Amino acid sequence: MKVLVLISNVPDTTTKIRFTGDNTAFDESGVQWIINPWDELALTRAVELKEAGSVQSITVANVGTKATEATLRKALAVGADDAIRVDTEANDAFAVATQLAAIAKDYDLILAGIEASDYNGAAVGGMLAELLDFNSVSAVSGLQIEGDTLQVNRDIDGGSQLLSMSTPAVAIVQKGITKEPRIPAMRGIMMARKKPLNVVAPVGADDRTSFVNFELPPAKAACKMIDEENAKEIITLLHEEAKVI
Amino acid sequence: MSVIVYTENWDGKFKKLSFELVSYAAAIAKELDTTVTALSIGNVADDELAQLGTYGAAKVLSVSDDRFNSLDNKALSKAIAHAAQAEAAKAVVFSHNNLGKAIAPRVSVKLNAGLISGVTTLPVSVAPFAFKKKAFTGKAFAQVQVNTDVVVLTFSQNSYELVEGGSTPAIESFNPQVEDADFATTVQETNKVTGKVLLTDAEVVISGGRGMKSGDNWGGLEEMADLLGAGLACSRPVSDEGWRSHDEHVGQTGKIIAPNLYFALGISGAIQHLGGVSSSKVIVAVNKDAEAPIFEAADYGIVGDVFKVIPQFVEAIKEMKA
Structure with missing residues (x-):
């Protein structure tokens, strides 16, 4: 089974979020970039399945400028065999899915994280499945491969399900798919330098959405502090002042 | 149209x-x-x-x-x-x-x-x-x-x-x-959660962090949840340690929730955790460290020992309900 893992290049999760240009763009100055945490879980599961012998090859793909290559190299160091970068800026989920559809049709299984931690679109995986006319399943918290069939654990609102599903398919994954993201070892980092990172030209694609501007959440009022021995007072305040219980 | x-x-x-x-x-x-x-x-x-x-x-x-x-x-x-x-x-x-x-x-x-x-x-x-x-x-x-x-x-x-x-x-x-x-999906098995409030439905969420010290110490949180009809949640270290199951993990890489009331008990409030809960209408924080970032996001706070505070919460909720 040939697997493609979609990689989004996002600011480190501890980044202080700031905007520039009159709040129209994210301020990238001084930002550390990482593999989107959910994509990292997807990649880790793919590597585990390859080690178990049920996956033959893992390709990672990203739509972005040259600046995202460091993140793709990290993905190669974790254990992907090769990488594809579609050379254009990623500004809209549909445009990104259109770019990916042009390179993704020959894979049996495509893995995507449930959302990216920057624009929280939760969109590209499902759009790509639709563009390719693949099956799709989301909120995946467990994945096994048996021959050409996927065994998938999926969360539903109110519980979970075990499914079987034929390929080709897109699986959109979340926490639980693997225990912890894999950290690249020194050997992996050395090998990653020699692995192929293919840059492909973009196809024509329309942006269906545009970000107009951004704002930070309003500052919170100061926390009302209560002494440990008067803890019961908080319950009274929640009942009488905040009126939430 | x-x-x-x-x-x-x-x-x-x-x-x-x-x-x-x-x-x-x-x-x-x-x-x-x-x-x-x-x-x-x-x-x-x-x-x-x-x-x-x-x-x-x-x-x-x-x-x-x-x-x-x-x-x-x-x-x-x-x-x-x-x-x-x-x-x-x-x-x-x-x-x-x-x-x-x-x-x-x-x-x-x-x-x-x-x-x-x-x-x-x-x-x-x-x-x-x-x-x-x-x-x-x-x-x-x-x-x-x-x-x-x-x-x-x-x-x-x-x-x-x-x-x-x-x-x-x-x-x-x-x-x-x-x-x-x-139709390409065949359901082999469905496990419905019964007898507890789902996090995604809950208007009140009781959440425990590393400060709870062990999965064995969840009794007080469960009692609060029962009394308030609340959902139970935890921070990432708690699910990573296996004290609670991963579907209770709230935070940037877990579930993102927006209840009316969120109790953060023994949770320091790392930025990744706050990402998952900061939309809650009211946040109550209990932590032994006065410098913990959770107090910047909280509306009501106690600097103190969760094991002394939780029994008082339980008692006060019982009195309020009585």
Whole structure:
């Protein structure tokens, strides 16, 4: 089974979020970039399945400028065999899915994280499945491969399900798919330098959405502090002042 | 023209979030000077369907076809897009939950529509459509506009109110154009959570962190949850240690929740944790470290020992209920 893992290049999760240009763009100055945490879980599961012998090859793909290559190299160091970068800026989920559809049709299984931690679109995986006319399943918290069939654990609102599903398919994954993201070892980092990172030209694609501007959440009022021995007072305040219980 | 809202059911019943969703869709419809059609897929009795009218649905399309019970994403998307086309929908509204997030992107492609996921407000404008949504996992809001005529939305629950005052809706059965080949998912096993409040439904959430020291110390949290009808959650270290199951993990890489009240007990409030809970209306924090970042996000706080505070909370809740 040939697997493609979609990689989004996002600011480190501890980044202080700031905007520039009159709040129209994210301020990238001084930002550390990482593999989107959910994509990292997807990649880790793919590597585990390859080690178990049920996956033959893992390709990672990203739509972005040259600046995202460091993140793709990290993905190669974790254990992907090769990488594809579609050379254009990623500004809209549909445009990104259109770019990916042009390179993704020959894979049996495509893995995507449930959302990216920057624009929280939760969109590209499902759009790509639709563009390719693949099956799709989301909120995946467990994945096994048996021959050409996927065994998938999926969360539903109110519980979970075990499914079987034929390929080709897109699986959109979340926490639980693997225990912890894999950290690249020194050997992996050395090998990653020699692995192929293919840059492909973009196809024509329309942006269906545009970000107009951004704002930070309003500052919170100061926390009302209560002494440990008067803890019961908080319950009274929640009942009488905040009126939430 | 219409606004169409997909109302998921749970064993033939709707939930508060379904009614919030219909109320929200009705408010958008009002701005467009049109009406709401609710789409229900599954076996739902007419009197249950009629409740959607109370919250503003002028019409209900009901699909009773057992093949959809597998929640196959491809087949569901096809059916919903078909209904949207039949109703000449200008806006298609989903819940920003597991199923909505799975289906909405596919439907948006079928309808050549722009998708905005996780919207929290009524439209900022309707021509073009523009909405506010959360970005950077709760650390910011973005205003997003679509460059298409039709918009597909997933709506973050707990961002709007229930608005009653509608009337009896017209209930029609609907036969979407789907074939057996569209259903690729076979459900082997379903495990329903019973006897506890789901995190995604909970208006109050009791959450424990590393400060709880062990999974064996959850008795007080469970008692609070029982008394308040609350959901239980935990921080990432707790689920990584296996003290609690991963589906209770809230935070940037776990579940993102927005209850009315969130108790953070023994949680320091790392930025990744706050990303998952900062939209809660009221946050109560108990932590031994006065410098813990959770106090910057909290409304009420105690610097102290969780093991001394939780029994007092339990007692006070019992007194309040008495």
